[in-house]
Amino acid sequence: MLKRVLHLRIAVVCHDLLMVWLAWMAGFFIRYSIWPDSPPLVFWSAEIMMVMVLQGLVSFRFNMYRGLWRFASMPDLINLVKSATIGTLVIALFFVLLNRLEGIPRSVLLLYPVILLILWGGPRITYRLWKDKYFNLNNSTIPRAIVIGAGHLADAFIRNASSTRSCHVLSIIDDSEALKGAHLRGVKIQSGLEDLSLTVSELQADLVVIAKQRPSSALIRQVVDQLAETACTIRIAPDPDDQDHHLLNVNQLQPLTVEDLLGREKIELDWSGVAAYIKNKSVLVTGGGGSIGSELCRQLARFGVSQLSIVDHSEFNLYLVDKALSEMDLLVHSHLCDVTNNSHLYHIFKQTQPDVVFHAAAYKHVPLLESHACEGYLNNVIGTKNVADCCADFAVDKMVLISTDKAVNPCSVMGATKRLAEKYCQLKNQQSQTDFFTVRFGNVLGSAGSVVPLFEQQIAAGGPLTVTHEKMERYFMTIEEACQLILQSLVLENDNDVLVLDMGQPVKIKSLAERMIALSGKAGEIKISITGLRSGEKLYEELHYDMESLIPTETQKIRAVKHSNQQPEQLNQQILQAAKMARRFEQDQLKKMLGQMVPEFKGNELRVIQSNPQTTEQKQS
Known part of the structure; x- marks a missing residue:
């Protein structure tokens, strides 16, 4: 192959030098054809040899022999023009110094580069056009x-x-x-x-x-x-x-990507305040091996915290996040712990003495928790109570509860438990010096158990994509964006204990499924199956209650919920009473008790929120 390329290069050099000789001869021929007593043409001399040597050196300098004729293009043509023009100037200068251009008419020096450009460029363009036709590249052989x-x-x-x-x-x-x-x-x-x-x-x-x-x-x-x-x-x-x-x-x-479809604009935040607040602080993240928790850990690691403590009950998830952070110059403590284990949690707080706590540990699969209400209650409510109590006991500066839009007008056990977790944090905010607040947002793209990874798996398997209802809508944001806004909430100056992230406009799940099929290139091959609403599901999610109003904060994409946040003192006793029911697996009684503590919870009764895009937008404004 190397020999073949070398032979082609030699052939091109020989061709171009031949064209130099022809162009020089043609210039003399044209000039002498209009001169009555013209001297005879000299087809070879030391003068012609010097023209070919000088032009050859200039051509080599302009890389004329690196390109392939097969792909001759505008840059190659520009190189030809440069080579012919500069070559003519070099030749003229050489003979001026040698013999003051004796025997070389000025008109030849004007004709030579024009003729040479034609003789060089013509064969190259002709060869490319012939190759294009030969390979038939304008039809289906290329996209x-x-x-x-x-x-x-x-x-x-x-x-x-x-x-x-x-x-x-x-x-x-x-x-x-x-x-x-x-x-x-x-x-x-x-x-x-x-x-x-x-x-x-x-x-x-x-x-x-x-x-x-x-x-x-x-x-x-x-x-x-x-x-x-x-x-x-x-x-x-x-x-x-x-x-x-x-x-x-x-x-x-x-x-x-799905992110391209949803069009979440890249957020530009002022990180100086966050960096100044979080630097050299001890931070603890529960659920640190999950989707939100692990991303929070990665972002916190960049802000120079003095130590980062990660709590998770999944051995594998804890291993993954610990491995990802091990290469950073950061003190990381990983704790295999279930947040429902109060004594173990207390021991971790005593060891790490956190200044800031992010509570992201929760069960979140709506239909699954409908049949596992006891486990959902213990993890989402008692787990939150244990973390909040430890924060108060150890005088933690701030605790951030990661909540969900499903906590608003809940019709699922998952939503009701998250709403009760919000209420308990509001109660602790009344009773202790720790600053408790909740950050509430909708679905995050790519999180474990969310619809996007499910659709990707179903597309890979050849379908069908399962959608529970044609009109179902959900809010979406990226995990990275959600965690950035959670961190930004640490330095907001407001007295409200519930913050809502700007989720943009809701997306129809059926439209999302159709577009993901289109992106996969399998349109017409994969179908969409409407399976019907599952227990605990709503058609439309909401980000705040009707009696709540959203007020702006200094960060554009975070709003505070203005409401009466006074919680009854007996809430603590009610939560403990319900915990006994959960530990005895008295699921029906537990759901009734949930209804007492969260009056808006409708149990298994399906609650379809009748709304439209305008209503949703008005509620956010």
Whole structure:
């Protein structure tokens, strides 16, 4: 292979030197053809040899023999122009110094680079066109692509696709009126994104590339919805801040993610206050091996806490998070402990003396807890009570309870237990010096047991995707964003003990399923099955009660819940009484007791909240 390439290079050098001789001779021939008493042409001399040597050296300097004729492109043409022009100047300078251009007409020096450029470029372009036709690269042997957007990313992608023949760009779609009817790299720009599916069908496209810088989630959803019933692959150009535009090729295109669909904007927070508060403090995280807890631990590790104590009852999860943090220069204590074990928990607090506690340990699977109410109560309520009591006993500065939107108007055991956990923390806030507050938010993408990993597994298995109700909606945010806002809540100046994270607009689960199927490229192959609402499920979740109002805080994406947070003193005794029922597995009596402590809890009675997007938005404002 190396010998073959070497032979090709030698052939190209010989060709170009021959073209130099022809261009020099042609210049003299044209000049002497209009000169009546012209001297005879000299086809070889020391002068011609020096022209070929000098031009050859200049050509080598401009890397003319590194590129392949097969992929001759605009940069190669520019090199030819530079080589011919600079070569002419070098030749002229040489002969001026040698003999003041004696015997070399000035007109030859003007004709030579033009003729040489034609003789060099013509064979290269002809060879490429012949190869393209020979390999039939304009048909199905390479992907047929449609590009969305007509900016710098599109230009870089089309330039690379044209030079490498990695795909054939058929059309550019951009609804900007200023670009309508224009051409980019020879490809026509047209409008009509709303007719994308028809365009894909007419052009028989295999690939749609979103080549816009930071495309909106609305644009991405529109593209995905348009192509939901086609087999067309959708890809997105990478962020230009992370890529060299000149290297943008098909292999660098990225598949769309659920995060792209939901369009959660990247949050910009002022971390100086958080860093100043948390630095050199002892921090304890319960449920530190779970989705939220482990991400909290990773983010806390970056703020220079003096020690980080992780509590989890899962041996494997504790091992994973401990391993992930072991490489950091941080004192980490991992404790295999169930938060319902009060004596063990007390021992951990005595050892670690935490300044700040994040309580993320909880059971959260709604249908499962309906049939395991006793375990759910002990873990979610008694576990929270144990942690809160330890925080008060050891004078912890702040305790943050991680709650859920399912605690609002709960119709599930899981929601009722989380609401009761909120109420107990409010009670402790009345009684102790520790600052207890709750951070309430909806679903997080990719967390254990959430719908997105479930859909991914079902897609991998060939379907169907199971959706319990066509109208079901849920709020979503990323784990990273949720944890960033939880940390930010530490330094907010407010007297309210419940904070709500801005979850944006709710997403229909059926639409999410359809779009994830479209992203997988298996549209038409995977079906969606409507299975019916499960016990404890609601169609719509809420982030606060009707009697509560949301007030802004200094952080845009965090709001405080203004309400009457006074809890009855007998709440503690009621919780302990219900705990006895849970330990005796008296599930029915326990649910009745839950209804007394959380009057809005409807037990197994399905409570469908009649709302619409406008109502939801109004409630958040």
